[in-house]
Amino acid sequence: MDERLEKALDFSNYALTINNQKRNIRNRVAQLQIVHHLGGVFIADHETIAFVKTLIDLKHKSSVVIDSKNNPITVKSLKELLEKLVNAYTSATTEFDVENEKLKKSRNIKKIMDW
Amino acid sequence: MGEILAPKGVCFFAYNNDQLDYVKMALAAGMYVKKNLKLPVCLITDKGSESWLEQSQSKKHIKKVFDYIVVTNDEMKKNRRRHFDSPWTEFSAQFNNSNKHKIYQYSPFEQTLLLDIDYIVKTDVLLKYFDSDKPVCMFDRATTVRNELPALEERFLYDAGIKMWWSTVVYFDRSDFSELFFNTWSHVAENYEFYQYLYNFPSKLFRTDYCVSIAIHILAGMQNEQLLIGNFDNTELVNMSQKDDIIEVKNENEWVMLVHDQREVWKNILVKVNNQDIHVMNKRALDRALPEIIEALDAN
Numbered sequence: 001m002d003e004r005l006e007k008a009l010d011f012s013n014y015a016l017t018i019n020n021q022k023r024n025i026r027n028r029v030a031q032l033q034i035v036h037h038l039g040g041v042f043i044a045d046h047e048t049i050a051f052v053k054t055l056i057d058l059k060h061k062s063s064v065v066i067d068s069k070n071n072p073i074t075v076k077s078l079k080e081l082l083e084k085l086v087n088a089y090t091s092a093t094t095e096f097d098v099e100n101e102k103l104k105k106s107r108n109i110k111k112i113m114d115w
Numbered sequence: 116m117g118e119i120l121a122p123k124g125v126c127f128f129a130y131n132n133d134q135l136d137y138v139k140m141a142l143a144a145g146m147y148v149k150k151n152l153k154l155p156v157c158l159i160t161d162k163g164s165e166s167w168l169e170q171s172q173s174k175k176h177i178k179k180v181f182d183y184i185v186v187t188n189d190e191m192k193k194n195r196r197r198h199f200d201s202p203w204t205e206f207s208a209q210f211n212n213s214n215k216h217k218i219y220q221y222s223p224f225e226q227t228l229l230l231d232i233d234y235i236v237k238t239d240v241l242l243k244y245f246d247s248d249k250p251v252c253m254f255d256r257a258t259t260v261r262n263e264l265p266a267l268e269e270r271f272l273y274d275a276g277i278k279m280w281w282s283t284v285v286y287f288d289r290s291d292f293s294e295l296f297f298n299t300w301s302h303v304a305e306n307y308e309f310y311q312y313l314y315n316f317p318s319k320l321f322r323t324d325y326c327v328s329i330a331i332h333i334l335a336g337m338q339n340e341q342l343l344i345g346n347f348d349n350t351e352l353v354n355m356s357q358k359d360d361i362i363e364v365k366n367e368n369e370w371v372m373l374v375h376d377q378r379e380v381w382k383n384i385l386v387k388v389n390n391q392d393i394h395v396m397n398k399r400a401l402d403r404a405l406p407e408i409i410e411a412l413d414a415n
Contacts, residue, residue, distance in 0.1 A: 013384065016384050017384050017386070020384065027391070032240075034348050034350075036244075036246055036247055039248035041348055
């Protein structure tokens, strides 16, 4: 086989493998960002965290918040929800960062597999 | 219904056949549950499989993993299942699953997570569903280890049919709705041939996935969209196909897999699976990896 093509196919395999690993990490992060609170399902993302924090800043202690499934949830303690959201966000992004750093340093398939 | 002995727990059905040691796989899957969910485990099996479990596995392991063992005596439907072990090897074996709907009766728990013995719990993600307000939860979406959609017949009951729900992981409580759901599942299972005609799904294998999909469709007013049954927050069931293989167990959490391409089966890629619950459909591959997996779990 032409050496140039062989190298291109090697890189193609590497790209396929690393992209798949990245998708796996993103799926895991998305799972970690799901927060269940008082029967509602919230996503610990920037928007939800900022919205709940805004309500707290505007001196609301409790509020009806629409969850990710479009259901109204009476949140008795916004502070408690914010704490849960921030905890989930932090643990998800920390894991994301660790795994992503590992992948960034992996320049071939063997490195990705820790071989 | 049997006696409720604990508030929360995990159940496995395991009936051995002449090809596959289901109780051994249940033991390993149970070890993962103990490690990551820290919940009591109940094995539902028959006399023969229980006796094989006692002969083939150490008492220490059995005692450590299974808090409860329920021995059943149900007559099973003749159900030959075709299995693959990589794209190049196949075999068939009797698949005993026709009493799965009886879990409502057999489970000793108030809130139950029913797992297939090839569902490996590597995270604690499922724990949060014990606090959910849904009486029943199952996956209605799946993905391959390559992050691709599964084949069409794994998504719909037929090309223009209703969507398929997976009975691999079933969470349920003891509400009236749960009882209604399991009674409907039982009705569909008992009238399988009729529903096969009505819903046009393939005839060869008795699949509980079809039974639950039809039960949900009926309870939802014959619509695909419904709000009664939870779908684990729209997350996906990650399926390792029967044509994929486990090639290395680095530790109990980290496995390396050889994953085939659905269109060109010889085109494999390597995938490292960690921190991810996974449905290991190639049972021979799981069986081959079990000694290393059990050793790694024991070391912890």
